[in-house]
Amino acid sequence: MFGNRQFLILLFAALAIVPAVANPYILYICNLGMLYIILALGLNILVGYAGQFALANAAMFGIGAYGAGLLQVKLGAPYFLAAPGGAILAMLVGTIIVFPALRLSGIYLGLSTLAFAMFSQWVLLHWNSVTFGGGGFPAPHLDLSPLPIGPDLGIYFLSWIVTIALVAFAWSLVRSRIGRSFVAVRDGEIAAQSLGIDLLRYKGLAFAISGFYAGTAGALYAPLLGYVSPEGFDLFQMIIQKSMIVVGGMGSVLGSVLGAVVMVTVLELLRAFKSTQEIVFGAILIVFVMFRPRGLVTLLQRLPGWEEPLSSFDSRRMLARAAAHVSEPGSPRYPAGRDLVDESRP
């Protein structure tokens, strides 16, 4: 059976072959696509699963890139220390946003986090002594010497490994009690609290994980581009990420991957018509919100093998076993409740 798991394996196998067959431009686009998979996953965990309508992930992306870049340039840290540093910095900053999120929800949370993103953009532009201001700064390319791998291939395969790890991480996480708690917080805060799900802890966790994903993507972006400047982390960046999870599918790991792949392709096809990018993105976003609000992935989820349960346990198989166990003589039965309620829908 070809299900979502096989699709992901095939996708990453194909991405592993790309360097052997593609020109440097295609390689760069594929690399960028993987970073967008990470970004879309991070945003989807926060918005799609935990239901926190936050618009600060572009800023976290920037903080990750600046963190990794500046730790190398200013402090001379090696990349393999600077990159986690940038990701963790973005995670910490992301976590702080949970405090407004405890009081605000929906559009109000969106606006306050957008204000935060604008503020961080302003800091990047004006805190010249640290951030080099609006002009940005050149970030070192990935130097893997003495390994015989060039910087382009090096960052490509590093991104490949990290992306697979983060997809697998998200895949497992949402199918656990943590993922179920995120969905519970999204679907009903009052019921979630009554079940003992701590809103502060799980909202904080969602913001932290989301920030970490965005920061990691940023830390990979700095050496990929070889240059860090504020303009990559603006409002349009946020719209790109948001449209990825809307097009792919909110509350779906596979949807995040699909959305990133589709939208990066659209972005590149429109590269020649730079001024139309915003218009086309806006139009795609509106069309999807109106006609397919749960994204492309809903087309696939009707097929067997494409469902995304919130439990890592194959409960269908378990239920068959449990049913067999029940029919053993001597095990308790409770037939009284069997037809307790009407089958009719309200």
Place this chain on the structure above:
Amino acid sequence: MTMLSVRGLSISFGGVRALSDVSFEVGAGNIVGIIGPNGAGKTTLLNTISGLNRPSAGEIALDGVSIAGRRPTEIAKLGLARTFQMSQLFPGMTVLENVMTGLHLRTRAGVFAAAFRSRSMREEEEATAQKAWEALRYVGMERFAHQPGTALSFGQQRMIEIARTLISEPNLVLLDEPAVGLSVNRVAELGRLLRRIRDEKGVTLIMIEHVVRLVMGVCDRVLVLNYGVKIAEGKPEQVVADPRVIEAYLGSEFDAARRAS
């Protein structure tokens, strides 16, 4: 043994006094009904016990532990579970996953265990799914395990909510109008289920209910609220004969007419 004791409980919203000086005790293993006209403060009382509202004054103790003003999460940890008047199933989950969330406080797996699918996490997931299925079977809903909960009727959703509370092995369950959405001939079966929960699982139940037949049939004691004040308490048959209760529901003229006839 006292499972819940409420003493001098008052709560105001702005200038509105929703509950004033309400006191009562619920013995362990009892089924207690709360009745009263609309707006009497019944749901407010449940919300205050479960921590969603902060009392302005008064003391609430669950199994001897003071819980007044504590957060809902902490109170849930002490063994209190509840259902809601409007179904509060999570629309994004199947019925089974919904019931699995009921076990949140009794499971441990953290972010890293979950992300790396540790052995203990996988075993815990299996045990959780198994228990959830058993809880569904207990209320007769297991055949809906893989459907989205919100596709079911109100009555079925209520049963699943009851399964979700049972799975955490609570000491006390608060039910807000469990018979809403049930057809008349199913109410008696709900009554049998509630009795079974009490008898087999030793759970203390407090329920708000308007269906008099259910209250009369299963409740050991009944508490009557009117305008936020407790106006009567006692055995169901005493309470429904109490003139103050009849007056609260139907007005004094009706009671006078009834006496005259």
